[in-house]
Amino acid sequence: MLLQVKSYSGQLSFLTWVQPVLTHQEFDFPSLSPPSQLRHKAKLTQAVGTIPLSQEMVKKGTVCSMAGWGQTSIKTNAQPSPTLQEVELTVMGKNMCLSQPYLHYVSSRMLCVGKPQERKWPFLGDSGGPLVCDGKAQGIVSHGSSDGSTPSVFTRLSKYVCWIEKTLHKRKP
Numbered sequence: 001m002l003l004q005v006k007s008y009s010g011q012l013s014f015l016t017w018v019q020p021v022l023t024h025q026e027f028d029f030p031s032l033s034p035p036s037q038l039r040h041k042a043k044l045t046q047a048v049g050t051i052p053l054s055q056e057m058v059k060k061g062t063v064c065s066m067a068g069w070g071q072t073s074i075k076t077n078a079q080p081s082p083t084l085q086e087v088e089l090t091v092m093g094k095n096m097c098l099s100q101p102y103l104h105y106v107s108s109r110m111l112c113v114g115k116p117q118e119r120k121w122p123f124l125g126d127s128g129g130p131l132v133c134d135g136k137a138q139g140i141v142s143h144g145s146s147d148g149s150t151p152s153v154f155t156r157l158s159k160y161v162c163w164i165e166k167t168l169h170k171r172k173p
Helices: 095-100 161-171
Strands: 002-006 011-022 037-038 063-068 085-090 110-113 131-132 136-143 152-157
Touching: 002 095, 095 110, 110 136
Parallel strands: none
Antiparallel strands: 002 011, 011 037, 063 085, 063 131, 110 152, 131 136, 136 152
């Protein structure tokens, strides 16, 4: 699989191959595609950088940003966005997702994000995108409703920072 990254202006910033990746032992979502990783280290440039992971849980009410190339319309034939889109979303309390129709919501591993009344949410093609709060990666887009009527669910990165660091350390050449 090939990964292509474009800047806000639409200029090609990055092109590389990706391959299957190790998954956390708690990952159990047979309906999802397996995650992928870069086959080689990315070359860091002015347009391609890293972001720190947060070991602390993000607080309810924090306004974060999420970026992705997902669809921007609920029309049936909608295409992914040709340019990277960014949206500000508010972290909600766990009860918002516990009271919504999410059968697999686990607050220790997931974040409930987005106010339905604001009509902004990640959409098809945004899965795997980052949730950035105060300059740190706090979440990864997981799933949500197709019409924004409920908050979206993100993987809570603070739960997995130790595992991520341990796995990266083991894989260093």
